[in-house]
Amino acid sequence: MTIRCDVRAGAAVLAEDPAQWCERVRGEVERAVREFVAARCREHLGADGTAVLGEVITEFVRGGKYLRSAFLAAGWSTAAPETGATHRAAGSLELLHCFALMQDDVMDESPLRRGAPAAHTAFARWHARQGLSGSARRFGESAAILAADLCLVWAEQMLRECGADPGALARASRRYDVLRSELAVGQFRDLLNESRRRPALAEVLAVARAKSGNYTVRGPLELGAELAGASPGVIAALGRYGTAIGEAFQLRDDLLGVFGDPAATGKPVGDDIRARKATSVLLLAREHAPARRELRRLDARTTLSDNDIERYVDIVAESGARVRAERLIDQRLGEGVEALTAAEMAPEARAVLVHLARSCADRAR
Template sequence: MAVIPAAGATGTTAWLDALRRRCGADVHAFVTERVREHFTGRAAEAPAVTALPEFVTGGKFLRPMFAYTGWRCGGPESAAALRAAASLELLHCFALIQDDVMDGSARRRGHPAMHVRFARWHESQGLAGSAQRFGESAAVLMGDLFLVWSGQLLHESGLDAGALARGRAVYDRMRSELAVGQLGDLVNDARALPSWADVLDVIRRKSGDYTVRRPLEFGAALAGCADDVLAALGTYGGLLGEAFQFRDDLLGVFGDPAVTGKPAGDDLRERKASSVVVLAADLASPRQRAELTGLLALDAVDAAAVARWRDLITATGARDQLEKLIDERVRRALEAIDLVDLPGPATAALTVLARRCTERVR
């Protein structure tokens, strides 16, 4: 992978790391206070009281960092703007919980997923009914709380009404695109082998724009940035968002569970129509395509099938090709922000964030 210029990486990295810690502290304190406000301590509420504050720890806080960097493209350092940016982490927590329920994922960030945690509590209490169903239902409700609290944290951030009004349209669009993109992801089953164009459409709406472009535009809109800045950030965000998801898809197949927090090859077991799977099918020879079809038809994907599928993807050249697509999009994204006059700290942060989003191990 091409080396992305560090652009004063030491100072910028320290600044971003400080942002992450401050966002984490703000979000954890806010969720802890909401838990105290809404839960009365009854036995049935015990899992939520511990699970909700714990769930907001350990994230990368990419979306808040992009949002705050967007703010810094036109605004000064601001604790209120940072709290507004941090609200996107609660939106992300909502999305993660929903995603794990829909995918049936057992782990998140190295720990049991929210629905698994509630199902285990149901079993431990000897309650009647399906523990799995209870866990999924309770997790959906926890996700709903995070969604509501995201809006609450934004509106109580301390930003003035004018700034909040400027950011509202982007905030609403980001949430709507997330839901529509998730629906597209449900439809895009690998066994149907959707087209590359369909996969890119889902990537842009469900993950790429939601992770990079919209948070950047949200922060810049809050700050009242000029149209040319918003356009450049949109181009940068669209390209880097795709690169981010390409990397995530590669990690979903080849990633180390100790780093990703999810079982190795989880995307293959779930038959996700990810970019690397669809690209492999497009690049496969007739013999390789036939073997891929056989793997897709398996009732269950065991460890041996995962290993064979990985080898096959590599053999088609899809892994190397996706690395090239990542490099190409990062290069074009950085070129886009070079075309406008941004504050130096913001440019440096966007450069470092491009590296963080697309590095080989996350």
Template structure:
């Protein structure tokens, strides 16, 4: 029989507990998506690719958002299988964001594999159908994202948690979804600007990624469990700090990460001209000569391999990566201080420390 979170004790270690939890979450999502695909696409020609592409797309994630939500639950209630099923749906909310983000960024890869819109475009092209294959792929990926969004709420609603329990969570779930969309729009605006300021990038980073990845899932889980305001405030402060550190790490990896780990070509964020924290901070910290060089490189019509290499060198010379490492360490320390005096269950304090490390680890 597979190990479940209920089989583990604090002595087993928080890492083992999180690994088991991740397996449970992945199992619930995989089962749910496979069932929905069979139900809604089975025997229909337009669903021939969807029944394999959509289940495959949801696999391979880190399930950070459901993990944080379940830890929020465990800060105020006993472990519960229905609660695990409920928070598992947050991974589908994340898949919704990824599918549409890849279309907006024209990213060909996701986790080292063809993005959804790339798969659908290839499917169209191989059949010799009319119209633009790329346009077809983008449209199909957007519709797939819509399905993930619907299924996310369906998983929560059909989890088995009582209606009164779910009622405590709906406002938080709605805020999380709204904040994700408005943050994405703000990020789109920043990417379109010539050079957004560090303050502007930081504001979007907090709203789009910091809150959505850590803070809101924790608050949702805590609300479902009926945690008091003191616990919710502590989790919210921790979540904001760790979420910000998480995005700093993601931005560093977007410029300097190993493609074998990130699943994307080296320096992909530079090729996409993303308004990331590492670029904005580099421009802020650079001296006048280096700032002119950064702007010259960023203003090139095409960001080829040579330009990526030159930009990486200039960003390193600015000191921005080292400064972001210091900010990451500082945010995590402050986050752990925020929960230290909140009288959380000891095992959840340990788990939050483990999750903070997992969310911000250096993987290059």
């Protein structure tokens, strides 16, 4: 299906169908990020050994779903035509995401990211190849944190220099600050939930909203809409949509953490179980599994073997947690799409948002 190109109510109307739009925008944003990172590497890194920072960061930004940037561009397109500034502003969120993932992998001790070595693993291997003294593991973790810091700094610079109207940037800066603060606080809440291991489902969903939902969907949407000059009514509707779809995204993430295909997710089977994460799916299993005592015994073990993980996954499946989580996803998806019905935006922009919502809810990685 090709959507007729038209302009209504000052909004950008898209000439592609939603899937084509997402593919094109991803390419534009990825190109903008690559160019920006290459320029920063030339500016700051050299032949004194620091070049490895640029190599790891450059490789890291090539992967991923580029979902946050898609939501920023979609928010922008509800109010104004898409431009190069749109792609650069959206790219800043991909650098912010790289910052978050690099630190997340260190905290979770995850050796892989998207099926490839995580940043700290890549740095540790480089340390070993160079024959440097000290612990390669410790070097890798420290270097990954510093690389993440660079991504954080460059993300703000890329947004500041994206070419958007200065007044719009000033208005949007508060939203950008909130987005980053919620990400950090949500990550800390996640640590607290993991250490307690028995948080309430409401607590876990609150963490999901702060750490993942608002940061993945709502924040980028509102930021893009603000940069493009959307009305308060449109931004409010996008906020309601973003809250619901962000929860659906995290619930799907929790399901993939237990039942995901490693070939698609790039993570080992039962990765969340090994990390002892307090996710919505695992909490639902602990509440409803007939074999709750066996789950408690497995949870009490210091380490879990592959057989333990296999048994744990079986218990979670038998508990009905998967079905309950799917119902919650469907409910949030319906709430999100419903929030768009009263918002004044071109139907083509709404179609993209519905497509993105379904992509979040139905994804396999």
